[in-house]
Amino acid sequence: MTLTPHKSRTADNKAPRAAPGTDRGRERRRKGVTERNRPLWLLTPGGLLMVLVIVLPALIGIFISLIDLDQYTLRDWLSAPFIGLDNYIEALTASPLLYSVWLSVSYSLIATIVTIPLGVAAAVVTQNKFRGRGLVRSIFLIPYVLPSFVVASVWRTMFQPDGVINTTLAQVGIDGGLWLNGPQSYATLVLVQIWASWPFIYLLALSGLQAVDHEVHEASAIDGALWWNKLRYVIFPYLKGPLSLAFLLSILHHINNFTLPFVLFGVPAPADVAVLPFLTYVTSFQSFRFGLSAAMAFVSLVLVAIPLFIYLRAVKLDTTDDPGGKK
Amino acid sequence: MRTEKSRSTSRKLSVIVGITATALALAACGGTGGEAGGPVDGEGKTLNVLMGVDNQYPEERQQWQTDIAAKFKEQTGADIEWETYASANEELTKIQTSVVSGQGPDVYSLGTTFTPTAYATQAFVPLQEEEWASVGGKDRFVPSSLGISGPDDENQVGIPFVSRPFVLAYNTELLAAAGIEEPATSWDELREQAKQLTGDGVYGLSVAYGDNYDPWKYVWGMSAQAGNPLVEEKTATLDDPSVLEAYQTYFGWLTEDKVVDPAAVGWTNPQALAEFAAGNSAYMLMTTSSSLPTLEDSAVAGKYEYALMPTIPPGATERPADGVEAASILSGDNLVVADYSQQKPLAFEFVKLLTDKDTQIEYYELFGQLPTNAEASAELEAKYPELAPILESASKSVGTPFTGAWSDIQLALTNVVVQSVPGLSEGNVPKNELEARIQDAQNAAQESLDRVKD
Structure with a gap:
């Protein structure tokens, strides 16, 4: 779906190059602009801001990861001993960094994969009008509105x-065991994360559903599509874009x-x-x-960024003008 | 000391009114700011002070800050700008940015166990005779409170501000009913008493195994009493048998002796206190005078006393020759003056004001935190005899090893407990697993000590 407009744009862009010099005035106007006729210099203010807010701190972070900066050298941090890649070597070989990355990525994946069907189901259920729909939609948003601190405190108490x-499990003869330490604590983390974050998927799925034109519903009804076929082949394709984005943002x-x-x-x-x-x-x-810790942050950034980059390319979130997906 | 809540509130109000009246009276008597008569002229200057936030008495703190600022203005002509931090994280971030940028608060109020880290940054004024003299001399302080001002007497940065020693609380009715006349003075005796006291829905001890701050204090205390300070010069001694014995005693209360509620594996200190306050346990270990408001308003009001925690190590009937009578870690707050401050004399003048006898007594009346000023301490002891055990604990408090690695060591000691909680919950912490965790802690501690730069 995204290839067609992209290709056509490329063809358009090549068109002026095929006939250079045919119009002197147009030639002059092209100077200092891109092949898409977009004056890049207009990006300068934004570019400077990006350098200041993102690139510079990242470079300082990389510099810090190459020095022995701790409480003893903090006072005069620019003259802290330069130790090259020692921090990186320690992070990868003598710290639990890789184990932590594995825990983080796996729990994030599980939580995200579980929340997607939950969010989509909730969005589909509240798509059609019914009495009290506004109230139900508001209630759905409660976990998302509550601050993480409150959510975690309440669950910790429970x-x-x-x-x-x-206590409740004991009443039905189940020994709940320990939830906040030991092997079950991983399940606790996933469970609470799911509870706190499914409304985010629900919100994005809802926005995708609302973009479905009324005519599409009518057309599928005329074609005699039953609810599952309509959902599977007509509605879900509309959700691909929003859910791909939701998947990415949830993981991060x-x-x-x-x-x-x-x-x-x-x-x-x-x-x-x-x-x-x-x-x-x-x-x-x-x-x-x-x-x-700067070295750890940089290593984990790279470890997480590679699969995310591959994912971005695969779902083409970054190669279309329309992140909402097929329309 | 143990008054009704209303009396306590009215006392606080009267103190606030008193301070305000004094400040106003001084303001009325004083001339212009520049001729205030104070030893330091701070006219037109502003002193920036960083303190921890007070969640328990926020309004009283606000009022106290206003009153102290007025008093200081009167004495020196200088204003005070207060900043607060809500967590250790925020405290460190503030120090980091100030240390790196060379600007920020002039005076910091830091937790005692954080003082070694602050010292390691070399960003605070070392206290020589001149500085001590400017705050009224070392002699004005309770001697033990100076134990964590620096690595030794010659190298100090922290001026003691308040003291929060740890003690135990016991239920007088439950002990009397069990025929126990005096609270235990050794850990073994405590265990035997706790066994006697356990039964009929009551447990002998309230222990917060799930707390992130309590556990290491037991291990450090028992080890120090057995003669092992955990750090000797630049060598970690967590692999000493005394550390294993300390952990086994601590876990054994639940797994072997069954004198602690099994639910305690998830308790934080306030939860453990709540169980004691409900009359469900006979002893509450590792608490401070800040538990007073809770206990005064509970089922055990009028039926509890404070006492020193045992100072004879596990497995012994008397302390070994090299053992230390460590009743508590040296706990409280120290004041430090930033080296980058452009108004150090003014900063020390402010520290002097905060450590004055009257200010310290007022601070205790308002916030329940004990004075470090020796005169104020003596006066409080005479005025409130029931404070005696807490003041005695303050005088028998011992500083944790003064090293920049202490934060790591503390974390490693706590980590042993955190990773043992699943076993604790099942009623068994196998010795070999415990030894392996202690060895990990020893390695982490030694690595951190190896990184110490003089």
């Missing part, structure tokens, strides 16, 4: 060994989520939920090893 969850959000695991489990974290934000927090704010 998951206590003698909390409401274990979960990987970077510090508050939820921090409030749920505290520091030091139980080994089963020692996700990436815990590691960088402890390295920076408990061990004060700013150089090492």
Whole structure:
């Protein structure tokens, strides 16, 4: 779907080059503009801002990852000893970085994969008008509106060994066990993350559904499509764009989520939920090893960015003018 | 000391009114700011002060800040700009940015265990005789409170501000009913008493195994009492048998002795306190005077006392010769003056004001935090005899090893408990697993000590 407009644009762009010099005035106007006739210099203010806000801090971060910056050298940080790749070597070989990346990525994937059908189902259910739909939609948004701190505090209370969850399970003869430490803590993290984040998928799915033209519904009805076929072959293709975006944003959000695991489990974290934000927090704010934590942050950025880049190319979120998908 | 809540509130109000009246009276008597008569002329200057936020008494804190600022203005002519931090993270971020940029607060109020880290940054004024003299001399402080001002007497940066020593609380009725006349003074005796006290829905001890701050204090205390300070010069000694014994005692209360509620594996300190306050346990370990408001308003009001935590290590009936009578970690706040400050004399003048006898007593009356000023401490002891155990704990508090690696060591000690909680929950922390975790902690501690730069 996206190839056609892209190809046509390319063809258009090549057109002026095929007949150079035919119009002197037009030739002059083309000077200083791109082949798409867009004056790039207009991007300068935005570009400068990007350099200031993103590129410069990233470069400083990389510089810090190459020096031995800790509480002893912080005062005169520019003259902290340059240690080359030592921080990177330590991060990869003598720290639990890779284990933390694995925990972060796996829990984020599971939480995202589970929330997508939940969010889509909720969006489909509340698509058609019914009495009280506004109220239901508002209730659906509650987990998303609550601050992470509140969500985690409430769940932490409920998951206590003698909390409401274990008490309820005990009434039906199940020993709930320990939720905030040990192997079950990973399930706890996934569960709470799902509870807190499914409305985000729901919101994006809803926006996708609302973009479906009324005529499409009518046409499929005239063609005699039953609800599942209509959903599968008519409606879902409209959701591809919004859900691809939701998948990406969810993964990134979960990987970077510090508050939820921090409030749920505290520091030091139980080994089963020692996700990436815990590691960088402890390295920076408990061990004060700013150089090492910068190296960890950079390594994890690369580790996470590669699959995300491949994903971006695969779903073509970055190659279309219309992130909403097929229309 | 143990008054009704209303009396306590009215006392605080009267103190606030008193401070305000004094400040206003001084303001009325004083001349122009420049001729205030204070030893330092701060006319037209503003001193920036960073303190931890007070969630328990926010309004009183606000009022206190206003009153102290008025008093300081009267003495020196200078204004005070207050900044607060809500967490250790924010505290460190503030220090980091100030240290790197060379501007920020002139005076910091830091937790005692954070002082070694602050010292390691070399960003705070080392206290020589002149600086000590400018705050009234070292002699004005309770001697033990100086134990975590610096690595030794000659190298200090922290001026003691308030003290929050740890003690235990016990239920007098439950102990009397069990025929126990005095609270335990050794850890073994405590265990035996706790066994006697457990039964009929009541447990002997309230322990916060799920707390992120409490556990290491037990291990450090028991080890220090057994003669192992955990750090000797630049060597970590967590692999000493005393550390294993400390952990086994701590876990054994639940797994072997069954004197702690099994739900305690998830408790934080306030939850453990709530169980004691409900009368569900006979002893509450590792608490401070800040538990007073909770206990005064609880089922055990009038039925509890404070006492020193045991100072004889596990497995012993008396402390070994090299053991330390460590009743508590040296806990509280220190004041430090930034080296980049352009108004150091003014900063020390402010520190002097905060450590004055009257200010310290007022601070205790308002916030329940004990003075570090020796005169104020003596006066409080005479005025409130029931404070005696807490003040005694303050005088028997011992500083944790003063090294920039301490934060890592503390984290490693706590991590042993966190990773043992699943076993604890199942009623068994296998010795070999515990030893492996202690070895990991030892390695982490030693690595951190190896990184220390003088």
